[in-house]
Amino acid sequence: MLVDPSLCTGCRTCEMACSLYHEGVCSPTLSRVRIIKYEALGRSYPAVCAQCSKPQCLSACPHEAIEYSGRSGALTIREERCTGCRSCLIACPQIGFHPEKKVAFKCDLCGGEPQCARFCPSGAIIFSAVDEFQMARLRMAADKACQIIQHPAQV
Amino acid sequence: MTFGWTGKRLRVDLSRETSSIEEIDPSYMRKWLGGRGFNSELLYQEVGPDVDPLSPDSRLIFGVGPLTGTFAPSSGRTTVTARSPLSGGFGDSNMGGHWGPELKFAGYDQLVVQGKASRPVYLWIDDDQVEIREAAAIWGRKVPQADAMIKEELGSEEIHIALIGPAGERIVSYACILNDVYRAAARCGMGAVMGSKNLKAIAVRGTGAVSIARPEEFYRICAQARDRLREDLMAQMLFDQGTWLLTMPANYEQGWFCWKNFQKGHHPQARRLSGEKHRDNFLAHREGCFACSISCGRFSRIKEGQYAGEITGGPEYETLTGIGPRIGLLEMDKVVHNNKLVNELGLDSCSCGGAIAWAMECWQRGLLTEKDTGGLVLDWGDQETITRLIEMIARREGFGDLLAEGSSRAAEILGRGAEYSISVKGHDMSQDDPRGLGFAFGIGFATGRRGGDHLQGLPCLELTGGFYPGLVEKILGTSKAEERLSPVKKPEMERYSEDLKAVGDSLTQCTFTHSWSFAVQPEDMALMLSSATGLEFAAEELLRIGSRIVHLERAYWNRLLVGRLEDKSPRRFVEEPMPDGPNQGTVFPEAELIPRYYAVRGWDPETGFPNEEVLIDLGLEKVARDLEACRAKYQDMVRSERG
Numbered sequence: 001m002l003v004d005p006s007l008c009t010g011c012r013t014c015e016m017a018c019s020l021y022h023e024g025v026c027s028p029t030l031s032r033v034r035i036i037k038y039e040a041l042g043r044s045y046p047a048v049c050a051q052c053s054k055p056q057c058l059s060a061c062p063h064e065a066i067e068y069s070g071r072s073g074a075l076t077i078r079e080e081r082c083t084g085c086r087s088c089l090i091a092c093p094q095i096g097f098h099p100e101k102k103v104a105f106k107c108d109l110c111g112g113e114p115q116c117a118r119f120c121p122s123g124a125i126i127f128s129a130v131d132e133f134q135m136a137r138l139r140m141a142a143d144k145a146c147q148i149i150q151h152p153a154q155v
Numbered sequence: 156m157t158f159g160w161t162g163k164r165l166r167v168d169l170s171r172e173t174s175s176i177e178e179i180d181p182s183y184m185r186k187w188l189g190g191r192g193f194n195s196e197l198l199y200q201e202v203g204p205d206v207d208p209l210s211p212d213s214r215l216i217f218g219v220g221p222l223t224g225t226f227a228p229s230s231g232r233t234t235v236t237a238r239s240p241l242s243g244g245f246g247d248s249n250m251g252g253h254w255g256p257e258l259k260f261a262g263y264d265q266l267v268v269q270g271k272a273s274r275p276v277y278l279w280i281d282d283d284q285v286e287i288r289e290a291a292a293i294w295g296r297k298v299p300q301a302d303a304m305i306k307e308e309l310g311s312e313e314i315h316i317a318l319i320g321p322a323g324e325r326i327v328s329y330a331c332i333l334n335d336v337y338r339a340a341a342r343c344g345m346g347a348v349m350g351s352k353n354l355k356a357i358a359v360r361g362t363g364a365v366s367i368a369r370p371e372e373f374y375r376i377c378a379q380a381r382d383r384l385r386e387d388l389m390a391q392m393l394f395d396q397g398t399w400l401l402t403m404p405a406n407y408e409q410g411w412f413c414w415k416n417f418q419k420g421h422h423p424q425a426r427r428l429s430g431e432k433h434r435d436n437f438l439a440h441r442e443g444c445f446a447c448s449i450s451c452g453r454f455s456r457i458k459e460g461q462y463a464g465e466i467t468g469g470p471e472y473e474t475l476t477g478i479g480p481r482i483g484l485l486e487m488d489k490v491v492h493n494n495k496l497v498n499e500l501g502l503d504s505c506s507c508g509g510a511i512a513w514a515m516e517c518w519q520r521g522l523l524t525e526k527d528t529g530g531l532v533l534d535w536g537d538q539e540t541i542t543r544l545i546e547m548i549a550r551r552e553g554f555g556d557l558l559a560e561g562s563s564r565a566a567e568i569l570g571r572g573a574e575y576s577i578s579v580k581g582h583d584m585s586q587d588d589p590r591g592l593g594f595a596f597g598i599g600f601a602t603g604r605r606g607g608d609h610l611q612g613l614p615c616l617e618l619t620g621g622f623y624p625g626l627v628e629k630i631l632g633t634s635k636a637e638e639r640l641s642p643v644k645k646p647e648m649e650r651y652s653e654d655l656k657a658v659g660d661s662l663t664q665c666t667f668t669h670s671w672s673f674a675v676q677p678e679d680m681a682l683m684l685s686s687a688t689g690l691e692f693a694a695e696e697l698l699r700i701g702s703r704i705v706h707l708e709r710a711y712w713n714r715l716l717v718g719r720l721e722d723k724s725p726r727r728f729v730e731e732p733m734p735d736g737p738n739q740g741t742v743f744p745e746a747e748l749i750p751r752y753y754a755v756r757g758w759d760p761e762t763g764f765p766n767e768e769v770l771i772d773l774g775l776e777k778v779a780r781d782l783e784a785c786r787a788k789y790q791d792m793v794r795s796e797r798g
Contacts (some may be wrong), residue, residue: 012443029364
């Protein structure tokens with residue numbers, strides 16, 4: 001998951017897609033992705049789980065409730081093992097807590113097709129291979145340097 | 156358990172310093188939908204003809220709908236309703252931002268504020284905790300400062316605040332309410348009503364959820380609508396340029412660019428305010444209201460000149476033209492700066508521009524002199540005077556005190572210049588000229604619930620409908636109605652658009668998704684609503700509810716003895732042929748279209764009151780009874796006018 005805060009319009013469509021997809025209700029507080037807003041400046045920042053390589057949530061969990069799962073390899077919380085001790089919440093701000101189920105929740109990449117990225121209207125959240133994303137950015141810089149305005153196919 | 160709706164109304168009495176929660180009956184939800192429908196009904200019931208808009212008995216109502224705070228595209232809007240201090244009649248205004256969804260997450264479909272606080276206060280709604288707090292330190296502050304101070308005092312950035320600026324505190328007749336700093340419920344003077352209650356702000360934090368009856372189906376339907384909006388040309392253009400995209404076609408192709416108080420509909424250099432120019436030179440960020448898949452919102456940054464470094468939310472088209480070309484300005488940096496000024500002070504940019512434009516035209520024609528203005532010289536486009544006037548209006552200083560009444564009443568007080576007040580029912584026009592924009596729009600301007608305003612129906616079928624092959628023909632039976640300046644089927648088009656808009660405002664769903672872009676159709680709205688609430692709605696029923704809401708709002712005016720005589724376009728649109736531009740020579744054919752519109756609606760041609768059987772058919776029996784006495788009285792008024 002890759003984010004470009006400069007593109008984020010702060011609309012929070014991602015929060016709605018996420019909470020509805022995972023919990024069947026619409027609620028920002030149940031969303032795995034959260035938008036940090038600076039209303040007076042018109043800036044917004046999408047906070048998504050980085051699925052990082054040295055996950056603090058995983059090391060913090062004393063109950064082996066967090067594990068790599070599925071084809072996407074996403075770090076996922078197994079609700080039936082979670083005791084609600086909140087150690088992972090302390091370890092990482094990207095983890096949420098379900099007030100009714102009394103268990104922690106986190107981004108599971110929606111089984112390989114993250115809904116936040118799918119519905120982001122401005123392309124601020126992208127789900128893509130890291131290399132592809134970085135190459136696209138390099139290509140943008142190259143476009144500028146080479147003054148490429150049109151795609152070669154359109155010339 | 157209710158789905159979609161929360162089923163709760165929060166009522167706060169500022170005189171008694173109490174709050175209470177009222178249950179909303181499911182049959183009421185079915186009848187009025189939510190948002191605008193709930194608000195209009197409550198206003199009709201609780202704010203009668205004897206209640207002064209600025210008295211403690213008056214109500215200030217905030218409403219959200221069953222789709223607010225959900226995954227439905229562009230569903231985060233809020234309707235604010237009150238009797239308007241500007242027109243004296245029905246008033247409402249609709250705002251985007253994130254405040255409405257937050258109210259919903261806190262557990263409420265509606266918030267009603269009544270009474271008057273004994274000192275400046277603000278309201279703090281933290282889920283089910285409601286607190287009236289002192290606002291002495293915040294009173295007098297401009298909007299961004301007040302917003303920041305409240306967040307600091309409450310110790311959280313994760314709250315959303317609706318508030319007024321100094322203009323609302325001074326009860327400027329067209330003061331607005333803003334949320335998230337730059338999202339305004341601008342029209343009809345809702346901010347003045349809030350100021351009259353000594354209420355500076357309403358801060359909300361909601362941590363709850365909106366329950367969905369059939370989550371998977373709802374998800375699928377919303378996803379389809381979002382995918383359509385993503386592919387939609389109109390939505391893409393709105394994302395790219397915002398409503399600024401209107402400047403070029405409005406001026407060069409369609410000739411309704413409001414220049415110097417509607418004296419012209421065309422200016423050869425209007426391209427200086429083009430959407431491309433704004434995007435390339437001024438756009439800081441694109442901004443979306445809650446759950447919006449269009450994101451037409453702008454943040455602008457001024458890079459050079461006397462205002463270099465300023466950053467502000469907006470402007471959108473009505474604002475940029477209201478405090479721009481309407482008062483003789485074409486410089487983008489000045490327009491952006493003036494937008495920042497009116498927002499921070501809490502003024503409606505349309506009415507503010509309308510009042511200044513009125514004064515400038517009176518000056519141009521020698522009806523106002525330095526004796527009236529306290530030494531101010533009111534030349535068109537004089538930026539120094541304009542910025543000074545805006546400040547004077549917001550603080551009701553000197554000549555600004557007169558303009559703070561709105562152009563219509565200002566002309567009345569002054570005793571001259573009424574013909575240059577471009578307003579309907581005392582409410583200043585937005586910057587839209589039916590001599591170019593279109594005749595269905597013109598019907599809405601003359602008959603609308605707010606007075607002069609483009610949001611009665613926003614009948615974009617005649618503006619952008621042609622981009623959707625077969626759409627206009629499907630709805631109205633002929634593609635002839637796609638032509639803006641053709642009278643064919645325009646009353647029917649306006650009726651359809653008004654009913655649909657009332658539905659959108661009640662659900663709530665942004666008008667741009669179903670009337671400008673037409674990617675969301677009434678059938679889609681019915682599917683979204685049905686799967687969200689678990690109640691089955693068909694498109695026809697929704698449009699019928701929309702019609703019910705429109706008729707109730709009409710009856711609100713009728714009860715005040717306002718009808719056909721007041722359904723009058725500004726004389727300029729009817730009597731002065733467009734002097735130049737693409738529609739040179741055009742006038743709005745009011746005498747033909749208004750009677751036809753009445754006939755389509757089933758309204759009495761003599762009084763303009765809805766016929767009794769129409770009201771009864773819509774389930775408005777009590778309203779029909781209420782209007783009986785008013786009807787007779789108004790008939791006498793009409794006849795004495797004629798005789």
